[in-house]
Amino acid sequence: MIAIAMKRNSVAPHPCMQDAAVSMKKGNIMNIIPLDVGFGARINNVDLARLSDNPQAQQALQKALLDYGLLVIPGPVLTPQAQIAASEVFGALEEFPPTASQIPGYPQIFRVASRATEGYTGVGRYWHSDGSFRAVPTPMSLWHLEARPDVGGDTLFTDLQEAYRSLPDDLKAQVQGLQTTHRNHVVHPLVMPHPHTGVEGLYLNVGLTDSIIGMARDETEALIASIDRHFSREGAVYRHQWKEGDFVVADNFRVAHRATPLSPLQRRVLNRTTVRGDGAFWEVEHAEVVADAKETVAG
Structure with a gap:
């Protein structure tokens, strides 16, 4: 079990998140530190590899995403299976057609890289939300850094x-x-x-x-x-400087992002997952509420 600690003078948590914190027993402390740009938060002490077994941590992270729009979670590099499991906490994932540079057997992972042999290159160097080309937009994007360049490759958020x-x-x-x-x-x-x-x-x-x-x-x-x-106005942009193992979650209706230039001489591999337009965790919550209401009426 975990508990939640908010940094002093930070933004007040979502009411549902407060309830989740009260219900948790003492143990590891999930530390939520708001970023200094008015949105986003850094989340410390989260074991992403075991997140699928911790429903209280899942609920806390879901509510934190609604509060802050962007979550930055440091940790070790995950296996593809662990990354997918952690991503599924936020909803049902999109799948992508296989390509030579993608990870065989893991269609949920879309690889972005500095070299074409390891993933898609030169993408998203303008403000955008992933999946805006879809009639039902992609609600969430999640990135996990596998290999970090020495210079460049930051991601901007607004x-x-x-x-x-x-x-x-x-x-x-x-x-x-x-x-x-x-x-x-x-x-x-x-x-x-x-x-x-x-x-x-x-x-x-x-x-x-x-x-x-x-x-x-x-x-x-x-x-x-x-x-x-x-x-891009002054004070409105969070610049994320990646470290290996970083797991970043963005609510695409709350934040946009853009890539910064990166030389192919620098090796960078970023594994992205995205939640389906009809698969966000709040869609599941709504469906459960409706189902419960129907069951109550039927009873």
Whole structure:
């Protein structure tokens, strides 16, 4: 069993997370330290290899993700099986077609690397949320660093909800009701409520958005550029400098991310898993509540 310790003067935890903390017995302390950018938290003392056997730790991490939007969990390098099991705490995982650089037998793991022989290269060097090309977007991305470069390869994160709240009044008025079209013709609202919390945030793939419905090309490009700059404004970005074994979880409706340049002379292997659009843990919770209600009525 574990207990939760919040760093003094940190952001207050989600009410459900407080309940989870109260119910835990004394033992190892899960230490939650909010990052200094207003979102995200570092989570210490989590045994990811045994997470599937600890429902209280699972609940605490799920609630922490809802609170902070981004979790940074240090630890040892995991086996593919252990990474998949830890990822499944947050929902049912997507599977990807096999390629020469992927891990045989583990279609849930999408490898991103500095060298093409070990994974996909040069991806995501613009603000985006993974799976925005899907009609039902990918709710969560999880990354686990297998091999760390000596220089470069950091990942940047920004808070989409705070980005929306902090827009200048004229820009906030402009984005209301707008819809973006991805290059594959999928349409999403530019201001999207979180599917579980209902909190509104900007939702924009800066690199792969083809158009904004009802706007001319030059107007579309100007608005995307304005939002791009706003995502990168001073004090709004968390820069994650990877260490081997890091396990990072992002709520894609709360945070966007982007890659930074990395030389192929530097070896870096990052194993990513993603939760299916219909597979998030909060979808499961909702289904269980509905099932319980039906059972109560039937009884």
